[in-house]
Amino acid sequence: PERGDAARDLPRADTSDMSFEELLELQNQVGTKAYKQLANGDSTKKQSSRQPACIADKHRPLEMSAKIRVPFLRQVVPINKKVARDPRFDDLSGEYNPEVFDKTYQFLDDIRAKEKQLVKKQLKKHRSGEQHERLQQLLQRMEQQETAQRKRKREQELRLAQKRERRALAQQGHRPYFPKKSEQRQLALAEKFKELKRSKKLESFLSRKRRRNAGKDRRHLPLS
Numbered sequence: 313p314e315r316g317d318a319a320r321d322l323p324r325a326d327t328s329d330m331s332f333e334e335l336l337e338l339q340n341q342v343g344t345k346a347y348k349q350l351a352n353g354d355s356t357k358k359q360s361s362r363q364p365a366c367i368a369d370k371h372r373p374l375e376m377s378a379k380i381r382v383p384f385l386r387q388v389v390p391i392n393k394k395v396a397r398d399p400r401f402d403d404l405s406g407e408y409n410p411e412v413f414d415k416t417y418q419f420l421d422d423i424r425a426k427e428k429q430l431v432k433k434q435l436k437k438h439r440s441g442e443q444h445e446r447l448q449q450l451l452q453r454m455e456q457q458e459t460a461q462r463k464r465k466r467e468q469e470l471r472l473a474q475k476r477e478r479r480a481l482a483q484q485g486h487r488p489y490f491p492k493k494s495e496q497r498q499l500a501l502a503e504k505f506k507e508l509k510r511s512k513k514l515e516s517f518l519s520r521k522r523r524r525n526a527g528k529d530r531r532h533l534p535l536s
Contacts, residue, residue: 411472424458
């Protein structure tokens with residue numbers, strides 16, 4: 313008889329309890345193909361007997377294969393990332409309107425004036441030393457902020473006056489005129505000149521301007 317027929321006639325033996333010599337003898341009797349069928353039959357039985365009786369939990373941790381290298385950074389638990397929002401550049405805060413902003417926070421001018429008076433009183437108490445230098449720098453910074461705020465308000469008033477003038481010309485049927493940036497700068501300089509003349513600070517401003525221009529011209533002169 314052929315080896316395939318002999319393999320079918322042999323009883324299904326448990327190859328897990330057989331020694332190595334018995335396995336070789338069985339392979340010689342039934343052939344390599346039939347021997348593999350017997351061995352695969354035992355392995356499928358073991359696998360089917362090891363199947364779990366309950367359904368696996370879907371919330372269990374993710375099992376990673378040992379053959380694939382686990383990445384250094386991986387998302388284990390989904391996290392809702394918090395996005396920082398800057399109200400200055402966010403459309404949810406609305407558009408910036410200087411007129412509305414100044415009217416809303418007009419009370420800050422009184423607070424700044426009180427703080428300035430307090431710094432001046434502290435400066436009189438501390439005539440010298442490190443505290444005197446800090447108070448002097450703080451007072452100087454406050455004065456610079458006031459100067460910048462006054463300049464911004466003058467420019468804002470000038471823009472509003474031009475807007476009202478253009479609106480009046482449009483109501484009369486004239487075509488509105490929009491000045492260039494160079495013309496706007498000239499108007500701002502003329503307004504600054506008038507303000508300095510009213511406050512009697514024009515001469516000191518012009519003298520500082522002449523000294524600054526003289527220093528710039530001296531840089532371009534050849535060395536003697």
